[in-house]
Amino acid sequence: MDTSVARAFSILEAVARAPAPVRLSDLAHDLALQKSTVHRILKTLSALGYVDQEAVTDRYRPTLKAWEVGMVAVRNHPVRRAAAPFLTDLQTATGETVSLTVLSGDDVLYLDKIVSPRPMKFSTQPGSRIPAPLAAGGQAILAHEPEAAAIVRRVAARLLNRRDFDSDAFLRQLLVIRERGYTLSRPEPDVVAVAAPIMGRDGRAAGALTVSGPASRLGETEQQAAIEALLLACARLAETVGQI
Amino acid sequence: MDTSVARAFSILEAVARAPAPVRLSDLAHDLALQKSTVHRILKTLSALGYVDQEAVTDRYRPTLKAWEVGMVAVRNHPVRRAAAPFLTDLQTATGETVSLTVLSGDDVLYLDKIVSPRPMKFSTQPGSRIPAPLAAGGQAILAHEPEAAAIVRRVAARLLNRRDFDSDAFLRQLLVIRERGYTLSRPEPDVVAVAAPIMGRDGRAAGALTVSGPASRLGETEQQAAIEALLLACARLAETVGQI
DNA sequence: AAACGCTGTTCCGCCTGACGGAACACGGGG
DNA sequence: CCCCGTGTTCCGTCAGGCGGAACAGCGTTT
Known part of the structure; x- marks a missing residue:
């Protein structure tokens, strides 16, 4: 060493x-x-x-x-390469902010992001990381992650009392998300985020796509439209990612 | 060492x-x-x-x-921080791709970029670099760079015969650009790029903003509008950058 | 089947080159 | 004018990086 x-x-x-x-x-x-x-x-x-x-x-x-140096590595990242066109498509289709996250340790890492031209609060930027359970994309990934329980436990220990985080309830919630195929969460009041996993060949999620925006713009119908577009994009992506 | x-x-x-x-x-x-x-x-x-x-x-x-590691450094970059809101504003105003470049050695480095949602050819990505004289943003910067002549000479030597590049003609062109306050160039057939320098307090350019798009969308009137928006953004930026 | 060529890995003696304490030069404040 | 702070340089010591060689594993070749 x-x-x-x-x-x-x-x-x-x-x-x-x-x-x-x-x-x-x-x-x-x-x-x-x-x-x-x-x-x-x-x-x-x-x-x-x-x-x-x-x-x-x-x-x-x-x-x-x-x-x-980091940018050339990230440009060669297979998931990012594959997802890039779907990101722009999703952005134009929904009009909201779209981001790509991957699991990195117990965190979720924002690999790419196309922000909505419409006004939006400050949000996470590419290259930043937050504990996976706290991000919509992280939840979508964890729902298919064999080690999800260990990750959730470690994150809960790390967060401690920063917010009321119930590990068991969260793990049960993951089962629902897995069943349903997507997450819909409100990370902050007035913010809605929907996310779906990009499934790899090994049955784990290679990443997740997230559409997020203010609740005022994302009503019931808009949410449904976003979910539909999201699931379609992730399904198509899974095909190409599976070949890698 | x-x-x-x-x-x-x-x-x-x-x-x-x-x-x-x-x-x-x-x-x-x-x-x-x-x-x-x-x-x-x-x-x-x-x-x-x-x-x-x-x-x-x-x-x-x-x-x-x-x-x-690189992302946290680039997020703290003063010019990038200051320019970020102007980038989005310019993008929504013009509808075309907007990018921020800074001089790095003899090259121009793409620090940030907001791509047009409208279809666009493959273009340079953030983190990539190209010889300053070959980019619209680089020309805008070089027009106010004391060492422009040396840079142009070195780049000409590096390019050699890759394309017909006349150093002397280019240096004369820089004077025109300096006088005019912006560049309008056609880096490739069917692509139009307009760029203006972000002036620092020392009389040199701290960076440049570029608006680029296909010639089919950027006609005379659109070009004029882009130039106007560009010059206004750069003028405002120069004020905040000057305080750093 | 045995020898080969290739991979990544490990071992170990030599000696270079990193280490760190101390001294230096500069600069502003008390 | 001295003191404390900075960044920088010097140099003796010795640890730790260096690199040649040998190892284990795997496929292909003979």
Whole structure:
């Protein structure tokens, strides 16, 4: 286990995570590393183009190289590639925000998103993650996940008392969702989200598509239309994903 | 210069770049490294969550962690943050594809993009880069760039004879663009792109906004409307960017 | 069936190169 | 003017990365 490599990545993550350019001393302090070590690694990262240094303050900030590297990987992501056209179709069909999520650990990761041109509250952005049970897409995925119980248990422990989350009730709910083929949830008051799983060949969900919007625009009839379009898109997607 | 760190990043980049999961031997061969070295570093990267190994074939593939790290950095990007609302406004106003680019080396990097719901050819995606002089946004930026001449010269050398690119004519063209305040170009037959610079306080362009679409939809009147909206957005943006 | 070539993996001795404490240069504040 | 903070550099020590070689497993070839 190359310690130097592990440190380099923890430094890069710390620099990237910081909302403003960060100083060497703070990095060294926060990561419990020697200043000279952090300095040497930062110079290496800078030579590699992952980090640069503000001219005046000597503070360090991330470049966009890590993003570029990540973007080529995400562009090659098979599910994302397959789902991309369906995302745009769903967006034009429903007029609302459409997003693609995949399971990553106990969280759901927003891989892609096409936002509604119509006004919408702040929402999760691509690249962000939230505990799977708390997202409509995550529920759709968990409904077909063998390890769902373990995930739900761990998430419940993580959330603790942040909100009243009943694991057992949630697991029962997953059975209903599995039976029905889609989720309809209200993550926040005035927000409606419907999601359906993209089934892979192994019987697990390779991801989920979600349509979300304000309750004022998504009435009964609009919800039904969205669900129908969603299920159709996911069924078609399952065919192409199954071939991978 | 930590050799181990540099090697780790070159390995990560190689794994990310590969369109399909890659084998250890190929990595070692391509990067001219010892198999055992590549193996050790891959195990480290795997422990850090940047890479994982296919169960059956033992091949290595990138995870989405590099992307996540990059995304938080790009979300904190000041120009992107400031420009985001203007992008959506421009998209709804013009109905066409709107993108935000910044200068990165001699290239222009696509930081953000809102695609038109209307049909459009394949186009550059966020995270990709192309030589600045070849993009409308790049021309808008270069028109205010002190080092434009050097960049144009280097790009011309890089392109060589790939297309007939006249550096001197292009530099003269930049003066016109600077004077006019925007670019109107036809990067491909049947595609029209208009771009304007987002001026920073130092007199250089912090980025550029571009509206692009098929020539069939962007006639004289639509072009004029797009240019007007573009210039207004860039002017407003310059105010907020100037305060950073 | 046995030898081969390929894969990913592991072992281990050598020695380089990372480590970290200390000293340095610069800069603003008290 | 000194002190505390910053980022930077130096250098002796020694751990840990390096890489050659050997290993185990699998398919194909002979």
